[in-house]
Amino acid sequence: MSSNLQAVDRTRLTTWLRLVSYFILVILAFELIVAYRFALRPGQPAANIDAITRYFEYGRSVEGKLVRMVAPTDEATQPIARAGWVSPLPPPEPPLESGEVRVAIYGMSFAKHIAQELSAIDPTFVCEMFGGPGAPANLTFAAFQADRRRTHARVVVWAVLASSVRRMGSLSIQTAGFEQPVPMTFPRFDVVEGRLTRIDPVISSLAELRAALAAGSFDDPVWIQWRQQLEEHDDMYDALLFRHNVFDGLATVRLMRRAWWGRHISRFTTTVYDPVDGFGGLPARTLPVLAEHFLEQAQQDGRIPVVMLIHDQGFGTHLFRLMRPILDRKRIPYLSTHETVPPDNPHLFLSDGHIAQESNHEVAVAFRSLLLQELRRGHHR
Amino acid sequence: MSFTSLEFGAFLVVVYALYAVLPHRAQNAMLFLASYFFYGYWDYRFLGLIAFSTVVDYTVALRLASTEDAVTRKRLVGISLLTNLGLLGVFKYYNFFADSAEHVAASLGVELHWTTTHIVLPVGISFYTFQTLSYTIDVYRRELPACKNVLDFALFVSFFPQLVAGPIERASHLLPAIAKPRRIVHDDVARGAFLILFGLFKKVAVADGFAASVDAIYNAPGANAFDVLLATYLFAFQIFCDFSGYSDIARGIAKTLGFELMNNFDQPYAATNPREFWRRWHISLSSWLRDYLYISLGGSRGGPRTVYMNLMLTMVLGGLWHGAAWNFVLWGIFQGAVLCIHRAFAGPNTEGVPQGYDARAWLGFALKAALYFQVTCYGWLLFRAGSFAQIWDFTGLLVAGWGDELTLHVPRPPLAALMGFAILTVMGVARLFAATPRFYRAWPEPLRAGLVAAMCVVALMGLSTESHQFIYFQF
Numbered sequence: 001m002s003s004n005l006q007a008v009d010r011t012r013l014t015t016w017l018r019l020v021s022y023f024i025l026v027i028l029a030f031e032l033i034v035a036y037r038f039a040l041r042p043g044q045p046a047a048n049i050d051a052i053t054r055y056f057e058y059g060r061s062v063e064g065k066l067v068r069m070v071a072p073t074d075e076a077t078q079p080i081a082r083a084g085w086v087s088p089l090p091p092p093e094p095p096l097e098s099g100e101v102r103v104a105i106y107g108m109s110f111a112k113h114i115a116q117e118l119s120a121i122d123p124t125f126v127c128e129m130f131g132g133p134g135a136p137a138n139l140t141f142a143a144f145q146a147d148r149r150r151t152h153a154r155v156v157v158w159a160v161l162a163s164s165v166r167r168m169g170s171l172s173i174q175t176a177g178f179e180q181p182v183p184m185t186f187p188r189f190d191v192v193e194g195r196l197t198r199i200d201p202v203i204s205s206l207a208e209l210r211a212a213l214a215a216g217s218f219d220d221p222v223w224i225q226w227r228q229q230l231e232e233h234d235d236m237y238d239a240l241l242f243r244h245n246v247f248d249g250l251a252t253v254r255l256m257r258r259a260w261w262g263r264h265i266s267r268f269t270t271t272v273y274d275p276v277d278g279f280g281g282l283p284a285r286t287l288p289v290l291a292e293h294f295l296e297q298a299q300q301d302g303r304i305p306v307v308m309l310i311h312d313q314g315f316g317t318h319l320f321r322l323m324r325p326i327l328d329r330k331r332i333p334y335l336s337t338h339e340t341v342p343p344d345n346p347h348l349f350l351s352d353g354h355i356a357q358e359s360n361h362e363v364a365v366a367f368r369s370l371l372l373q374e375l376r377r378g379h380h381r
Numbered sequence: 382m383s384f385t386s387l388e389f390g391a392f393l394v395v396v397y398a399l400y401a402v403l404p405h406r407a408q409n410a411m412l413f414l415a416s417y418f419f420y421g422y423w424d425y426r427f428l429g430l431i432a433f434s435t436v437v438d439y440t441v442a443l444r445l446a447s448t449e450d451a452v453t454r455k456r457l458v459g460i461s462l463l464t465n466l467g468l469l470g471v472f473k474y475y476n477f478f479a480d481s482a483e484h485v486a487a488s489l490g491v492e493l494h495w496t497t498t499h500i501v502l503p504v505g506i507s508f509y510t511f512q513t514l515s516y517t518i519d520v521y522r523r524e525l526p527a528c529k530n531v532l533d534f535a536l537f538v539s540f541f542p543q544l545v546a547g548p549i550e551r552a553s554h555l556l557p558a559i560a561k562p563r564r565i566v567h568d569d570v571a572r573g574a575f576l577i578l579f580g581l582f583k584k585v586a587v588a589d590g591f592a593a594s595v596d597a598i599y600n601a602p603g604a605n606a607f608d609v610l611l612a613t614y615l616f617a618f619q620i621f622c623d624f625s626g627y628s629d630i631a632r633g634i635a636k637t638l639g640f641e642l643m644n645n646f647d648q649p650y651a652a653t654n655p656r657e658f659w660r661r662w663h664i665s666l667s668s669w670l671r672d673y674l675y676i677s678l679g680g681s682r683g684g685p686r687t688v689y690m691n692l693m694l695t696m697v698l699g700g701l702w703h704g705a706a707w708n709f710v711l712w713g714i715f716q717g718a719v720l721c722i723h724r725a726f727a728g729p730n731t732e733g734v735p736q737g738y739d740a741r742a743w744l745g746f747a748l749k750a751a752l753y754f755q756v757t758c759y760g761w762l763l764f765r766a767g768s769f770a771q772i773w774d775f776t777g778l779l780v781a782g783w784g785d786e787l788t789l790h791v792p793r794p795p796l797a798a799l800m801g802f803a804i805l806t807v808m809g810v811a812r813l814f815a816a817t818p819r820f821y822r823a824w825p826e827p828l829r830a831g832l833v834a835a836m837c838v839v840a841l842m843g844l845s846t847e848s849h850q851f852i853y854f855q856f
Contacts, residue, residue, distance in 0.1 A: 012567060015826075022830030030838055055796060059845065252838065258845035263387070347603040347790055 027252065034251035040068060058179040059254030059261070063218050063244035065181055066174065070206070070213050077206070084132015084139065084173075084184030086146045087205045093128065093152060100126050101375065104151045106140040107131045107159030110310045110355060114337075117357075117364030118371075125371065128153065132184045134177060136167040137283075139186035141290050148301055154378075155371060156301075158294045159308040160287065160323070162315040162343070163353075166272045168283045169235030171201045176236045178261045183209055188233055191285045196293060199233050202226045218244055235271075235282070238264050278318030288326040295332050304374045308367075309336040311343040312353055333374050337363050382422040384630045385585055385844075392419065393634065400638060405562040409536055412638075416541035420505075423545075427503040430468060435538045437464045438513045439531055442520040446527035454521060461517040465510045472503055477705030505545030507702055511669055513538050516552035518673055525553050533559045542634040546627045548645040548665035555640070563639030572819075575833070576633030582801060582836040583626035586843030590798020591619040594791050599765055604790060606782035609775045611791045613762050617754070618802065620761065621649065624663070644818070650757065651734060651813060653749035654727060655719045658757060670699050685725075692724070693717035703764070708772065712763040719756060734813055797842035804835060 038053040049057075057065070069081040096102055101124055105115050108131050115127035128151070130143045137160040144158055167173065168189070173182035185201035202225050203209050212223040230237040241261055247253040272281040279287075291307060298305035307327060309319050317338045327334045340362045341348045341355055348359045355363070382389045396415050400408055421428045441461045445454055486492065516537070519525035528534040537556050543549075598604045598612035628645035635642045645665050652658035659667040671680075675695040681688050693714070700713020735742035759779075766772045794802075812820050821829055 016571075018826055019830050022827045023834050026827075026831045026834035027838070030834070052796075252841060255838070255841040255845055259841065262845055344601060345603060346597050346601045346792075351792060 031251055035249070038251075056251050056254060059256070059258035061244045061248050061257070062174050062178060062181050062242045064248045066183060066209075067213055067216055067244075069183060070210050072210065072214070074206075077210075080133060080180075081183045081209075082206060084135060084182060084186075085204075085206050086139070086142050086184075086186060089146060089150050090130070092150065096126060100124050101155065101371070102126050102128065102151075102153040103155045103157060103371065104128045104130065104144075104147060104153035105157040105159060105308070106143040106147070107157070107308065107310075108135040108140070108161055108164070109133055110161055110312065111157070111159035111308060113354065113357075113360045114308070114310075114363050114367060117360045118367055121361070121364055122368050125368070131159070132173070133182050134161070134164050134167070134173055135184075136161070136164040136170065136176070136186070137287060137290060138168050138189045139184070141189065141294065142187045144294065145297065148297065153303060155304045155306060155374070156294075156298050157306045157308050158291075159310060160319060161310045161312060162319040163312045165279055165283045165287070165315070165319060166269055167236065168286060169272070169281075170237075171199070171230060171234045175230060175234050175238075175242065178241050178265075179258065185209075189286050189290060190282055191289050196286075196289050199229075202229045236264075236268055273315065273318070275316070278316075279322050284322060287322060291323060291326050291332060292330060295330055304378050305332060306370065306374065307332055307334040309334060309338075310355075311336065311338040311341065312355070313343050313346065313349055316343060333370060335363070335367050335370050340366055382419055384627065385581065388422075397637070401565060408563070409532055409559060412541070413532055413536045413539065416536065416539040416544060419541040420539060420544060423504045427506075430472075430503055430506070431509060431539055432535075434465060434468060434510065434513055435535050437461060438517050438538070439528070439534045441517050442527040442534075443529070445517070445520045458517055458521040461514065465514050469506060469510050472506055474701075474705045481707075508547045508549055509538055509544060511549050511666070511702075512552075515549070515669060515673060516556075519552055525556075528552070528556055530560070540635075540640075542631040542638075542640075543642055546624070546631070547663075548628055548631065548643045549669050550642060550665070554643065558640050565637070565639060569639060570637050573633040573636030573638075576629045576636060578633075578833065578836055578840070580626040580629030580631075580633060582840040582843070583622035583629065583805065586797045586801030586839045587805060588619045588623035588626060590794045590801065590843055590846060591615045591622075594794050595619055595765070597792050598790065599767060599771070604775070604778065605787055606778040607787040608790045609762070609778050609782075611789065613758050613765070613775075615791070615794070616765050617650070617758050617761050620764075621646070622801075622805070647818075648809060648812060650754055651750050651809075652757075653746065653753050655716065655723045655753075655756070657733070658753070659716075659720070666699065666702070670695050670702075674698060688724070689721045692720050696720060707769065708763055708766050711769075711772070712760055715760050715763055719760075734816065736816070795843075795846045797839050797846060801839045801843060804832075804839065808832075 034056050038050075038056050040049065040053060040057060066081075069078045071077045074082060093102065103115070103118075103125050105111050105127055107115075107129065111131065112129050115129060118125050119127050130147055131140050135143075137158075140159055144156060167176035170176040171188050172185040174185075175181075183206070185203050187201065188199045190197050190199075202222065203212060208222065212220045212226060214220070218224075218227075227242070230242070231239070238260075241257060241264065272283055273279050278284075294307065295305050307323070309323055311317060311319060317336075320336045320338055323334070326332070337355070341359045348356055350356055382392060392415070396411070399411050403411055417428055417431075420431060438461055441457050445457050448454060448457075516525070516528075516534075520527050528537070533556060536559050537550075537552060540550075540555065540559075595612050595616045598608045599616070604612070625646040632642045632644070643665055645663060647661040647664065649658055649662035652661050675691055678691040678694060679687055680691060694717075696717030697710060697713040700709045700711070700716065703709045703712070735746050762775055762779075763772055766775065808821075812818065814820075815823070821832060824832070
């Protein structure tokens with residue numbers, strides 16, 4: 001080594017070794033405290049997990065989280081793992097009372113809250129929800145398509161959530177929601193040479209997921225195939241975040257993995273979203289085409305199509321700006337929440353990011369007006 | 382390339398590896414190239430600006446050293462001032478002054494159509510401009526010999542640890558360190574590594590953690606008095622941890638390379654008056670403003686009116702240095718006014734932190750520091766506000782908004798920020814009593830190791846929340 005470096009003397013070296021040893025001991029003590037005091041117990045219901053335990057679990061690998069969520073039976077499986085699957089379809093719809101109007105809404109929790117407010121304001125609207133937590137537009141569109149042969153709804157609503165638009169290049173919220181992954185899978189739509197393309201996920205139901213994860217060793221052929229598909233076709237897949245390894249047991253490694261996710265998501269977001277220019281890439285080219293297909297297919301089925309644009313915080317009104325030209329040009333009825341709930345006003349949102357109930361009420365009032373107007377127009381056609 | 386990015390970590394590893402094996406002159410050449418790479422990574426187009434500024438000041442200083450003619454010397458220093466302030470004026474202030482002039486003219490019924498262009502502010506331009514300006518002024522004042530080695534001078538202007546957000550180094554301090562051979566010394570590496578960790582900890586755990594809570598109030602309508610008060614307190618710690626965190630990292634990196642950069646912060650919120658505050662906050666800028674602006678204007682010589690004028694002018698220009706916006710000017714006026722009032726009533730002397738363990742003295746000090754902290758925070762309100770209307774609204778709420786419903790809308794900061802803040806508070810109090818920045822060296826080894834481990838864990842926790850760019854990069 002060069003003479004730029006000072007020679008090491010023995011006393012200094014022993015001091016340093018002692019300090020490093022103490023440092024390692026403190027980190028080990030931290031690991032032990034987290035492992036014993038803030039560890040998830042097998043089969044512990046999600047509702048009973050305290051905030052600090054949850055905090056240290058955020059950085060666990062996706063595979064590590066999935067095996068804890070999906071149990072051999074539906075009862076033992078966490079409710080979130082059962083949500084959002086397009087397959088199998090729900091049971092047939094119950095009959096309507098006279099004067100009632102069935103509204104099928106393909107969306108997420110935001111859309112569900114608005115639907116609940118609508119039914120409370122006007123019980124003649126019987127809302128049926130279909131979708132999952134944080135569902136991107138490709139899931140809600142796939143749900144609409146799958147439900148065409150089952151539903152008898154007079155009105156079909158395709159909901160698009162602003163913060164989920166960037167997830168449209170994914171096949172699941174396993175990859176697109178690392179901290180709290182949702183197992184549901186969905187197709188990935190894209191527009192290639194002007195045509196809408198669709199890639200269906202290798203795993204398309206909870207039963208298939210359960211079978212693939214049954215061994216717990218992540219070497220089931222279907223699981224390997226699924227991972228390969230994610231690697232090839234899921235824009236948000238990252239092996240470092242997804243794959244389970246022995247370091248999942250260390251809290252410090254989980255914190256590092258969570259930090260890596262922060263970097264991953266912010267870098268990925270810049271590829272599809274710019275705070276000034278709005279959405280770009282796959283979402284920008286696909287969403288308007290999906291809207292056109294939604295209109296055509298709903299009209300073929302004799303239903304009234306409504307597009308619901310839900311603006312949560314962090315993405316301004318860019319979703320509306322992206323969709324407005326196609327909605328106006330094709331005269332697709334739409335409701336955009338930014339008109340009643342400006343996304344830059346945090347007081348209109350709850351701490352978990354959802355729209356506050358009073359604001360949902362206002363959105364539901366506007367939604368009701370739109371539905372009544374479209375139903376009247378539908379009678380005249 | 383931000384200090385908190387992985388790219389910077391990789392960059393630093395390469396720089397250290399080369400630095401450890403290269404001889405002194407080659408070290409300087411490598412550091413110069415590394416600094417240009419570091420700066421070019423932001424935007425390579427601005428490398429031309431820094432190179433131009435370097436060449437002009439290097440040449441001007443050499444010419445200054447070779448002439449005794451007073452008129453020529455004045456012209457030469459004028460060229461340096463014109464070049465550096467001209468660059469600053471065009472890139473930082475052109476649109477601001479053009480917009481303001483149009484507004485003023487419009488209010489007088491005159492229509493001006495000056496062209497405002499989309500000029501991207503080169504990162505760190507205010508910092509390196511002041512650094513290089515101080516060099517030519519020092520040479521002009523014959524306080525410093527001109528640097529003959531162009532590479533050494535170019536490294537002085539562009540030294541990457543402090544290039545984009547300071548500390549604003551003096552040539553009399555940094556140039557000799559560049560010129561003399563350096564060795565990597567264990568104590569420096571240890572101290573430097575601690576400073577880097579401490580800076581990262583402050584930035585990613587506390588500053589980034591508080592950012593969302595502050596933004597929720599300052600970037601949205603509907604705040605009440607309680608929100609404004611709490612968000613402004615949080616901003617006081619956000620900006621301190623952000624900026625002093627950057628300075629600590631800069632000093633730490635420089636220290637591991639064998640350079641000693643100046644301390645930029647010395648517990649500013651322990652100040653009991655404005656004079657003391659400015660000796661503790663952004664020390665490299667406040668001392669620059671004192672030495673090159675306030676003293677050039679006449680300083681404390683002359684009657685009280687002249688001194689107050691000099692103080693006001695210095696602080697207003699200091700405010701404007703921070704950004705091309707009227708709220709920074711207002712912040713400067715506020716700081717100038719507070720300094721003038723303090724000078725008028727308390728005189729030029731200031732009291733420091735009490736010595737010893739006199740409980741009454743400490744209680745008095747704590748009360749005064751807490752009181753002055755409120756004044757500082759009102760300054761931060763002016764600094765952080767997005768518009769005059771917001772300043773007006775928030776000031777109104779703080780004065781007369783306490784009778785309204787006071788539901789708190791400030792989101793709770795993440796766990797890492799709260800834990801980091803607790804650790805910083807304990808360290809701050811320990812530092813006050815110990816009266817030395819290296820107070821922790823007197824602690825037992827397990828406690829020191831525990832402190833470092835705690836900072837590592839909390840910094841890791843902080844890294845996992847949303848990260849933000851350093852605030853002072855925009856200046």
